[in-house]
Amino acid sequence: MRTVLRRTALSVSALTLTTAGTLSIVSPANAAANFTIxxxxxxxxYQVYSQTESGYDKSSDGWGTVVYIKIGYSPVTGKNCAFIQKSTTNYSYGQESGLSIALRRQKDGAYDYDGGSYKYFAGPVKLSAPNQCVSADGWDDWAGHWSTGWHACD
Structure with a gap:
């Protein structure tokens, strides 16, 4: 059994063990169970900025939080990191739909981007930006486009 599991683990990008004791395959961009920085x-x-975005959602009044955009920084790597996460009231939460995130450096416009069809979040994107501000631009095909403006300027 162990040999089979090792070979399986090597042949796919991520595995999770469900409460029923069965294995399921999870896409790499959605394998993280903890949607924190x-x-x-x-x-x-650690988190340096978070932004909540509203739009048409499946709440009782049809309007509310649809995504969260989060920016972090690591003093170990010297890089900033960002991702966009669907809220649980987003119509496409748990279903694959278009989602993207771009992290931009202010001085020269360099960026890192991730986009595709995701169930929960896009990213992480990482970028070195010493002594510069960064901005995260997110897009959700159900709700639109947002930009955080310049943050993490230390």
Missing amino acids: PGVCGSSY
């Missing part, structure tokens, strides 16, 4: 970006990262 340290959970998605890595344990050396």
Whole structure:
């Protein structure tokens, strides 16, 4: 059994063990169970900015939080990190739909980008920006486009 599990683990990008004791395959961009900066970006990262975005959602009044955009920083790597996460009231939460995040450096416009069809979040994207501000631009195909403006300027 162990040999089979090792070979399986090597042949797919991520595996999870469900409460029923069965294995299921999870896409790499949605494998993190903890949607926090340290959970998605890595344990050396801490959150420096978070933005909640509203739009048409499945709440009782049809309007509310649809995504969260989060920016982090790691003093160990010297990089910033960002991701966009669907809220649980987003119509496409738990279903694959278009989602993207770009992290931009202010001085020269350099960026890192991730986009595709995701169930829960896009990213992480990482960028070195010493002594510069960064901005995260997010997009959700159900709700639109947002920008955080310049943050983490230390």
